[in-house]
Amino acid sequence: MSLATTGRHGTRRVKALLAPLGVAAATGAVFAFVGTVDPNEPGHYPTCPFLWITGLYCPGCGTMRTIHALAHLDPVAALGLNPLAVAMIPFLVFWWGRWVVRAWQGRPRRTTLAHPAWLWAFLAIVMVYWVVRNLPFGAFLAP
Template identity: 50%
Template sequence: MDAKPTAGAETEAVRAPGGPPPGPHPPHPAPAPPRPLARRLLAPLGALAGVAAAFAYVGTVDPNEPGHYPVCPLLRFTGIYCPGCGGLRSAHAFVHGDLGAAFGANALAVIGYGVFAVLMAVWLVRALRGIPMRLAVSPVLWWGIGGVLAVFTLVRNLPFGSALAP
């Protein structure tokens, strides 16, 4: 007596006890509970605190006075201004609210401060909303940033670009 099981019996045999019926897709896992607000804000506020401490130090210890900071090795050995030359003087002027002097010392650094401020604001808003921050930078953008740095370095070291030199 070979009796075939009914369709309902087959389903019950494959189904886990108390589980959903089998289907073409596995069931979705339950979403993870949201992290507490303090934990979500820890990384962006920690990064912001580190940058604020660095700016506070540079704002307090004047880079225009010799002996406080090391000299740029590229400038010392070749006489060529690198893209970062004048960055400390720029940060010092920026902290003291002198935007003209900040741009005069290193215009690219001041633009970087603005980009950093925008990224920090986005990161903080996303952390408040519980959305993780993912910053995927394409190789094209990296090459573009490198190209801007190279052109900036070249122009600030030529006579017609002396306004960009610190």
């Protein structure tokens, strides 16, 4: 059955899927680009502004090299560069999948990502990670 013959409900489903499929395409493009253009070689990407100004690692430091390692199917190296980014991937895939299912079912988008307590807990984890990776005993978290 072609898109032209799917009817009114089918057309709505296709339109509803455009946003999550666009996010998937953009994510794939980022993975392809960072997987091709090595962030370990100087001159390809700008330095993290927080690292440049303070000399300290932010929670995102090492994420591009993590993406590069994952694009080259090296999860061990990725975990060594930014374990928080690697740990977030299953959650991001889950939320994206939930978005696709809701769009396909024609259900309205939720205005909240998760319960506020979960978001505050995540923020606390990021803040603790940020501090610990810059302390001597947390050096194993540094990229």
